[in-house]
Amino acid sequence: MLRDKYLSQESDENFPVALRLLPGRIRTDLHAVYAVARTIDDLGDRATGDRVAALTEFRADLREIWRSGSPRHAVLRQLVPTVRARAISPKPFEDLIEANLQDQRVHSYATYDDLIDYCRLSADPIGRLVLAVFGVDDPAVEALSDRVCRALQLVEHWRDVGEDRAAGRIYLPREDLARFGVVEADLDRPAATAPLRALMRFETERATDLMISGAPIVGRLRGWARVAVAGYVAGGFAAARALLRTDGDVLAQDPAVHRRDVLREMAKLLRPRLRTHGERA
Known part of the structure; x- marks a missing residue:
């Protein structure tokens, strides 16, 4: 099938x-x-x-x-x-x-805001569909879901910088490339240059902050919806941590995500004291 x-x-x-x-x-x-x-x-x-x-x-x-x-x-x-x-x-x-x-x-984006507009089409719908499966119809919860899904999308892009470049796409905003002194040819190297590593650390931290801002969604849900969405958020945090472990060299290193890291992040999210805010232990 x-x-x-x-x-x-x-x-x-x-x-x-x-x-x-x-x-x-x-x-x-x-x-x-x-x-x-x-x-x-x-x-x-x-x-x-x-x-x-x-x-x-x-x-x-x-x-x-x-x-x-x-x-x-x-x-x-x-x-x-x-x-x-x-x-x-x-x-x-x-x-x-x-x-x-x-x-x-469209094969590249001028600004971060332009990239987020793209994520509204490519990422937000996934969260909306998951919420629909669980029968959740709450604008406040949907807004938090959008933040989480955009963060997940960004993390995925930052994991795949080399692969996307080979496919003719650059999701790193051009304004950020210029700010950090990175040229497109740097994405073709076998290993990241110092400016590219600095840019990737910046982008990863920004995606993590976006994930943190959406993490309170876990406390707004109950039952199986809460468990499932906690899994998504935990996966995002674990993937961001894996990116940080590469010190920004996403071209030479594989930012592998381990199941134990996802479970650890999930346990943090499901702790009772995290039900109403996005603070992480």
């Missing part, structure tokens, strides 16, 4: 969307959402041929979920029961597709 392909990839993600301890129905719905999100990303990043056409065709088929209930694509057919059971809007999926369409025409 197509979905099995994407579930097998899930163990490679730093921020698993379906913790094994979650109830089966929730896991099934998160898996269905995840598989569609991965499909969209694969169409935008790995598809051969005309990626814009592929994304546009997939978007038309996605809309059939709400129009006829009978999309053609297997991964979308598996999403139909989840959409019906959780009353999920098409907007988060449409935004993910738009983010990937933007990737086809």
Whole structure:
């Protein structure tokens, strides 16, 4: 089955969307959402041929979920029961597709604010979908989720600087490259220069601060939603720590995230004293 392909990839993600301890129905719905999100990303990043056409065709088929209930694509057919059971809007999926369409025409960002605008399309929808699966409809919680998801997206970009450069994309804002004296050719080196290391430390710390500002979401949730979202946030903190361990040399070193680090961060987040604020031990 197509979905099995994407579930097998899930163990490679730093921020698993379906913790094994979650109830089966929730896991099934998160898996269905995840598989569609991965499909969209694969169409935008790995598809051969005309990626814009592929994304546009997939978007038309996605809309059939709400129009006829009978999309053609297997991964979308598996999403139909989840959409019906959780009353999920098409907007988060449409935004993910738009983010990937933007990737086809925009290959760098002038400012940090421009990059955050992109994250509103590429990152925010994931959190909104997770909250929808748990039946959470609270603007304040959604705003915190957006911060967490943007931070997760930034951390992912900073882990993949070399890979993105090879694909023709630079997510490091041009204003930051100039500020730290980094030129694009520095991203092609086998190891990071001193200015690039300083820039990566700065970007990692800024992403961590954004994660901290969204971490109070854990205290606003209850039950399985709280456990699942704590896992996302913990994964983000662990990934940021892994980046810092490279001392900014993301070209020569692999900022590997270890399960024990995620569990340690998760335990901190779930401590009772952290339920109402984002302070970390």
